Structures are given as structure tokens and as C-alpha cells.
Amino acid sequence: MMSEIRLTQFSHGGGCGCKIAPSVLSKILSGLPQTGMFPDLLVGLESSDDAAVYRLNDTQAIIATTDFFMPIVDDAYDFGRIAAANALSDIYAMGGKPIMALAVVGMPIDKLPIETIQKIMAGGAAVCQSAGIPIAGGHSIDSPEPIYGLVALGIVHPDKVKRNDKAQAGDVLVLGKPLGIGVLSAALKKGELDAEGYRQMIAVTTQLNRTGIALSDMAGVHAMTDVTGFALLGHLLEICRGSHLQAQVEFHRIPFIDIALQLAQAGYATGAAARNWSSYAEAVILGGDIAEWQRKLLCDPQTSGGLLVSCAPESADAVVAAFNSDGFSRAAVIGSMQTGDAQVMVR
Secondary structure: OOOOOOHHHHOOOOHHHHOOOHHHHHHHHOOOOOOOOOOOEEEOOOOOOOOEEEEOOOOOEEEEEEEEEOOOOOOHHHHHHHHHHHHHHHHHHOOOEEEEEEEEEEEOOOOOOHHHHHHHHHHHHHHHHHHOOOEEEEEEEEOOOOEEEEEEEEEEOHHHOOOOOOOOOOOEEEEOOOEOHHHHHHHHHOOOOOHHHHHHHHHHHOOOOOHHHHHOOOOOEEEEEEOOOOHHHHHHHHHHHHHOOEEEEOHHHOOEOHHHHHHHHOOOOOHHHHHHHHHHHHHEEEOOOOOHHHHHHHOOOOOOOOEEEEEOHHHHHHHHHHHHHOOOOOOEEEEEEEOOOOOEEEO
């Protein structure tokens, strides 16, 4: 059931669609100092990875990340659930197990009832409880737009960290969740997403990417990330650039939320999809039969999207089976990594 207060009316952008565009973010980060002087920092800024990883000893490394955004849905409890699942996904994307979280809360106190804010935080706490971790603290401010998310901490063996820049030529690409969340959010904001579409949206965005823990034990899994605000193309390009390889994707093999396909063909899209495309169009080669609506889906920002895995061909069945056993029934092989310029080719 939707909240009586429409949370999305307070935000200029929802979910991961409110991320700063990839090209702009790259310029912002370009002036930061290098982190090479810290030998125990296993993953830092250098590869645009999902989280930082710091080695504590020979068998333990800590994973740290923060993720927060403005409402993508109007229901307060669902907003909290989605934001928490999205933040924890970065831990899973590194192959780690979450151990604790801190809440990041910014709310327009003069506009939202205390009960609404409590529901947001209750939703986040429920997802953390499902992940088996506490929300042990946090920070809050009075802000003009509602903001909620987590600082998430996890643990992983230093030798089992799954970076986004270690793909190998000949790898196959496996996507864990279907795409289309940005399209659904665009329809929702216009009041044109039906109850079944909303149900599917919540089911996808609140499903924890806990399969990342099992994938960390697979030697055949070479690289991993999650698909969020920069869309499939943007996050796949990060794998390509970090690994100095080319990706080849077959559009017909990509899993999409069925209703999102229908809405995309009807013209629904987000402004973030256009910003994404302008940020990386020069590194994408589209086949001549890829329609405009299909291109927009490839640039569609995902909130709490699926894991994207680059693995050895002989490991692909085991990777898909791991996803399936965790309830990701739409997991599929969507392409491969090849030698060549760091770009994505879609046919």
C-alpha cells in the first residue's frame, strides 16, 4: 500500500538515478591524491570499484562502503528497504559478508511526519535484520530532500576479494537480476505504474545480492560488480577499462522485467538514462538493429540492481546455479570479454 504522503514529490531524482553522471564524477575525483602509499589498502579509488577494502591480517580484510539516495518510491517502509538493500549490495559485490551498518539520514523535518521517518528507518532495519547484521548507529541532519542509506561494513578473506578490474579474455558475463528499475520508477512518478508493476519493482530492489558471498569462493569468478546508477553499460565499461578488455553483449540474452520492456517501448525513460549515455557513448558500439528504446534500457539507472560477474566459461553454469539457489531465477549469461579496446559492443 502506498503512503498517503508521496515521498517522491520531495526529490528531484530518485534512487540511484540521482547519482552524479559518470563523466562529471570522473572529473571531480581526478584531483584526489593517489592511495598507493597504503599497502594494506587492497581496493581504493583507482578502479571505480564498489567499496574500499583494507587488509587487517593474512586472513581478514574489512570492506567499507556508503550509499544513500532520495526516494524512488512513495511508501516510506519500502523506501527504507530498497535503500538498505542497495547499500549492502556493495559488500556482496566485493565477495564479502556484511557485519554491521550505520544509518545515514537526512529529512525535511518541517515537511515529513515523525511517523513517516520512523517507517523509512524501520524498513532499512528490516533488511539489515534479514542480512543478519545490526544498524549500530549513524548520523542524521535536517535536509530539504529526504535522504536515507547506510554506511555498510563487511569482512572478506584478502585472497577472495572480487574486484571489478580482473576480468580475463574469454570470460563470460553473467547478470543476476533483470533490468528496468529506472523505467518503472519513471512510470511510478507519473502515477502510471500498476499494482503488479510496483510489486515486481519492490521484489527486485529488495532482494539481497547475498550470492556474492558464495561467488567469492569460486576461483573461476575473476571480476564482479553490481549494476546501479550508471546502468549496465556504465558498470560494464568500468570492468572493461579496469581489465583493458572489450565486452560483447547480446541484447536478446539480457533479462529485463517484463513490464519494463513494455513501458520502455511506450516511451518511458529517466533523465539519468540520457545523462549516462552522454557520459560514455563514445565507448559503446551498438548494432544497427538496436532501437532507441533498447539503447535507453541499456543506460537505464538501476537501484539495488543485480551482480554482474565475469567468469571463466567452465564456471558459468556454477555461477548461474548459485544465483538460482538464492532465488535469482532470471540470472543469465549475457555476453563475453574479449581482447580489444576498452569498449562495449552490443548486438
